Amino acid sequence: MKRISPIRARGTEAPALLELKTSLQETQNALNHAYTAFDYTSDPELTEACIYEIRSLQARMNYLVRQIKELELCAATAVGAPAGRARWI
Numbered sequence: 001m002k003r004i005s006p007i008r009a010r011g012t013e014a015p016a017l018l019e020l021k022t023s024l025q026e027t028q029n030a031l032n033h034a035y036t037a038f039d040y041t042s043d044p045e046l047t048e049a050c051i052y053e054i055r056s057l058q059a060r061m062n063y064l065v066r067q068i069k070e071l072e073l074c075a076a077t078a079v080g081a082p083a084g085r086a087r088w089i
Helices: 015-039 044-079
Strands: none
Touching: 015 044
16 A cells, blocks of 8 residues: 655645655655664764764754745735644645
Protein backbone atom coordinates (compact mmCIF):
# COMPACT_ATOMS: atom_id res chain seq x y z
CA MET A 1 0.00 0.00 0.00
CA LYS A 2 1.40 3.36 -1.01
CA ARG A 3 1.82 5.92 1.75
CA ILE A 4 0.24 9.27 0.99
CA SER A 5 2.19 12.18 2.36
CA PRO A 6 0.29 14.92 4.19
CA ILE A 7 2.61 17.35 2.44
CA ARG A 8 1.28 16.28 -0.93
CA ALA A 9 0.62 19.30 -3.11
CA ARG A 10 -2.82 20.50 -4.05
CA GLY A 11 -3.57 21.94 -7.46
CA THR A 12 -4.65 25.33 -6.12
CA GLU A 13 -1.51 26.19 -4.16
CA ALA A 14 0.91 28.93 -5.10
CA PRO A 15 4.07 27.80 -6.90
CA ALA A 16 6.27 29.12 -4.07
CA LEU A 17 4.32 27.10 -1.52
CA LEU A 18 4.48 24.05 -3.74
CA GLU A 19 8.26 24.41 -4.04
CA LEU A 20 8.66 24.76 -0.27
CA LYS A 21 6.59 21.65 0.39
CA THR A 22 8.56 19.68 -2.18
CA SER A 23 11.80 20.84 -0.58
CA LEU A 24 10.47 19.86 2.85
CA GLN A 25 9.66 16.36 1.61
CA GLU A 26 13.13 16.00 0.06
CA THR A 27 14.74 17.21 3.29
CA GLN A 28 12.68 14.74 5.29
CA ASN A 29 13.87 11.92 3.01
CA ALA A 30 17.48 13.07 3.41
CA LEU A 31 17.03 13.16 7.19
CA ASN A 32 15.72 9.60 7.19
CA HIS A 33 18.76 8.56 5.16
CA ALA A 34 21.09 10.38 7.58
CA TYR A 35 19.52 8.57 10.54
CA THR A 36 19.99 5.25 8.75
CA ALA A 37 23.65 6.07 8.05
CA PHE A 38 24.09 7.01 11.72
CA ASP A 39 22.60 3.68 12.82
CA TYR A 40 25.10 1.71 10.73
CA THR A 41 28.22 3.78 11.40
CA SER A 42 30.80 2.56 13.89
CA ASP A 43 33.76 4.86 13.20
CA PRO A 44 33.78 7.81 15.66
CA GLU A 45 34.64 10.35 12.96
CA LEU A 46 31.85 9.15 10.69
CA THR A 47 29.45 9.17 13.63
CA GLU A 48 30.34 12.80 14.27
CA ALA A 49 29.78 13.60 10.59
CA CYS A 50 26.36 11.91 10.69
CA ILE A 51 25.38 13.91 13.76
CA TYR A 52 26.44 17.13 12.04
CA GLU A 53 24.39 16.22 8.96
CA ILE A 54 21.33 15.34 11.06
CA ARG A 55 21.50 18.65 12.93
CA SER A 56 21.89 20.52 9.67
CA LEU A 57 18.88 18.81 8.10
CA GLN A 58 16.79 19.41 11.22
CA ALA A 59 17.60 23.12 11.04
CA ARG A 60 16.63 23.17 7.36
CA MET A 61 13.34 21.42 8.13
CA ASN A 62 12.55 23.94 10.86
CA TYR A 63 13.22 26.79 8.44
CA LEU A 64 11.03 25.26 5.73
CA VAL A 65 8.16 24.62 8.15
CA ARG A 66 8.30 28.26 9.31
CA GLN A 67 8.27 29.48 5.71
CA ILE A 68 5.34 27.23 4.79
CA LYS A 69 3.33 28.40 7.79
CA GLU A 70 4.07 32.02 6.96
CA LEU A 71 3.01 31.62 3.32
CA GLU A 72 -0.15 29.74 4.25
CA LEU A 73 -1.03 32.40 6.82
CA CYS A 74 -0.50 35.15 4.24
CA ALA A 75 -2.61 33.26 1.71
CA ALA A 76 -5.39 32.70 4.25
CA THR A 77 -5.51 36.35 5.29
CA ALA A 78 -5.45 37.47 1.66
CA VAL A 79 -8.47 35.30 0.92
CA GLY A 80 -10.30 36.73 3.91
CA ALA A 81 -10.02 33.95 6.46
CA PRO A 82 -9.79 35.12 10.08
CA ALA A 83 -6.28 35.39 11.50
CA GLY A 84 -5.10 32.19 13.14
CA ARG A 85 -7.42 30.05 11.03
CA ALA A 86 -4.89 29.23 8.34
CA ARG A 87 -4.82 25.54 7.59
CA TRP A 88 -1.55 23.74 8.25
CA ILE A 89 -1.07 20.07 7.71
